C-alpha cells in the first residue's frame with residue numbers, strides 16, 4: 001500500500017462486527033493486573049494506534065517502532081539522554097531553537113559536550129562526526145531552510161560509532177524517510193504537520209532498532225513525559241489527512257515562492273523545493289515587523305504545520321542565532337486558497 005492509503009487505514013480496530021472504525025479514547029490511569037499494560041504511564045491503546053500509524057509512515061515496507069511523547073521537546077530530551085557525560089553531540093548551528101537551547105543547557109551543566117556545525121558543509125560535518133556519540137540532524141533546518149546530505153553524514157557517523165538522529169518535523173514522513181537514508185532515530189514534533197490543526201502538543205520517536213526502542217521506552221516509563229489519550233487521538237485524527245494537507249501546503253508554498261522571488265521587496269527566498277515551509281529575507285527587522293503585524297489572514301504566531309498559514313520574524317526571539325538575518329520571516333504555508341494568501345501577504349510588503 002502507498003502512503004496516502006496507509007495514513008488512512010493503519011492503526012484501526014479490526015474490521016469485525018460491532019468494532020468501532022476508530023480507536024476509542026481510553027481514559028485509564030491503570031489496568032487490571034495480569035496483562036501487559038499494567039499502568040497508564042507504561043501503555044495506552046490510543047497511543048498505540050497513533051504509534052502504529054506513524055511507525056508505518058516512517059518505516060514503510062521495512063516497518064519501524066514508534067514511541068509518542070507529551071511534546072516534541074520531551075522526545076528530544078529522551079534521545080539526548082542516550083548520551084553519557086563528556087560525550088560529544090554534533091548538532092546544527094541552525095536548528096529548532098528549543099533543541100539548541102536544550103543542548104546548551106545540558107552542556108552548561110556538564111552533561112554533554114556539543115559541537116555545532118554548518119549542516120550544508122558536508123565535509124565539515126563528517127569530519128566533526130569522528131569524536132561524536134550522537135549526531136543530531138534537522139533537514140530542512142528551522143528556520144534557515146538549509147538541507148543536509150543525510151546519507152553521507154549517516155555513513156560517516158556510523159563509521160565513528162555514533163547514533164544518527166533526524167528531526168523530520170519539517171519534511172514529514174511523506175517527503176523524506178530518514179530511516180531509509182541511514183538514521184537510527186527519527187524525531188517529530190507531532191504538534192506540527194502530523195496533528196496539523198494547531199490544537200495539540202505531542203512528540204514522537206521512530207526507530208527500526210528494537211534494542212534502542214526498549215532503552216527509550218524505559219526512559220519514557222521512568223521520566224513520564226507521556227501524551228494524554230485525547231492528544232494521541234487528535235494527533236491520529238490529524239495524521240489521517242496528512243497526505244492531503246502536505247500536498248496542498250506544498251503546492252501553495254511552491255507558488256508563493258515563485259511569486260515572492262519576483263517581488264522587489266524580497267531580498268531572498270529560501271525554499272528547498274518541497275514541503276510547506278519557506279523563509280523570506282526582507283531588508284531589515286522593521287520591514288519584516290510591518291509585514292507580520294499587518295496581515296488579516298496570515299497569523300502572527302510561533303508554530304507551523306497547521307491548516308492555517310502562520311508566520312513570524314524569527315530574530316524576535318533572543319535565542320535565535322545572530323547568523324539568522326534580522327529580516328528573515330519564516331512562513332508556514334497552510335491549505336487556504338493560494339490567491340487569498342498572496343493578496344494578504346503582498347499587501348504587507350513595501351511596493
Ligand SMILES: *Cc1c(COP(=O)(O)O)cnc(C)c1O
Pocket residue numbers: 071072073074096098099138142167169170188189190191192201202203304
Ligand atoms: C516545534 C518543533 C520542535 C519541538 O516540538 P514541541 O512539540 O513544540 O515540543 C522540535 N523540532 C522542530 C523542528 C520543531 O519545529
